[in-house]
Amino acid sequence: MSTNPYAAPKAQVADETVILPGNFVPEGKGVPSGHGWDWIVGGWNLFKRAPGTWIGIIVIFAVIFIVLALIPYLGSLASMVLGPVFGAGLMIGCRALAENRDLEIGQLFAGFRERFATLAAVGGLYLAASVAIALAVGLAMGVSIATLLGGEPPSEGSAALTVALAFLVMFALILPVMMAIWFAPPLVVFHRMGAFEAMKASFAGCLKNIVPFLVYGLIGLVLAIVATLPLMLGWLVLGPVIAGSIYAAYRDIYFSS
Numbered sequence: 001m002s003t004n005p006y007a008a009p010k011a012q013v014a015d016e017t018v019i020l021p022g023n024f025v026p027e028g029k030g031v032p033s034g035h036g037w038d039w040i041v042g043g044w045n046l047f048k049r050a051p052g053t054w055i056g057i058i059v060i061f062a063v064i065f066i067v068l069a070l071i072p073y074l075g076s077l078a079s080m081v082l083g084p085v086f087g088a089g090l091m092i093g094c095r096a097l098a099e100n101r102d103l104e105i106g107q108l109f110a111g112f113r114e115r116f117a118t119l120a121a122v123g124g125l126y127l128a129a130s131v132a133i134a135l136a137v138g139l140a141m142g143v144s145i146a147t148l149l150g151g152e153p154p155s156e157g158s159a160a161l162t163v164a165l166a167f168l169v170m171f172a173l174i175l176p177v178m179m180a181i182w183f184a185p186p187l188v189v190f191h192r193m194g195a196f197e198a199m200k201a202s203f204a205g206c207l208k209n210i211v212p213f214l215v216y217g218l219i220g221l222v223l224a225i226v227a228t229l230p231l232m233l234g235w236l237v238l239g240p241v242i243a244g245s246i247y248a249a250y251r252d253i254y255f256s257s
Helices: 035-049 052-071 074-100 107-111 118-151 156-182 184-191 193-207 212-226 234-254
Strands: none
Touching: 035 052, 035 074, 035 193, 035 212, 035 234, 052 074, 052 107, 052 234, 074 107, 074 118, 074 184, 074 193, 074 234, 107 118, 107 184, 118 156, 118 184, 118 193, 156 184, 156 193, 184 234, 193 234, 212 234
16 A cells, blocks of 8 residues: 555545444344434434535435436336445445545445445345235235125225235335345445345344334434424435434444444
8 A cells, every 4th residue: 555645645435345443243233222312313413514415415315316206117116226326325425424524415426336236236136025025915905805895895994904904014024125225235335245145234233123223213203203394394404314323323233342
């Protein structure tokens, strides 16, 4: 490595294995339940370091996904595949702030330059699992309704119960998938894990911290309701806080001091 003090500074790139302070724990470790709140505080602290840039990033991020949503069929599929790619960019931005460097809007797109194929593969696996679950639940619900129609006409209550049950089953099935992709972006870009390896490690880390995530989720739900009330403008702050909280949780779960 060059030690020339007059050499032009070089930005740290994400395709290198990044050695962060502490000992990396590939499968994650369990942390106390109160850390669910600490992750949100950590996200807030990262937001306070560059609020203007964060808001700009969230606005661009929202516009991109709104445009994708307007594209029939392909737009929604692309959103799911590209989600981890943009997620990696957000994590790179969080790392920059955590290392007392500047947050840049361009970091949102860093996942397109570094480890894109692997990040897109994570999104592809997420898409495939989501479609399979939706088809399975839809088929099961359709069979149930067909059975009801074969006899006496179902009451409104029976139909509503069937739909509610279908959503509960879908949520139960999609939850492990969400656990598998939650920490996959930072594990891919910071530790050069493959798509399946990162998803496996993400699932393991989440599984070991069910109670902290329950605390985190309940607090996040309350904050989401509050952020949505003023014409959803609160998401300009809550969006960056959530991104920062994911980075804080990643550092908490996958590193030991």
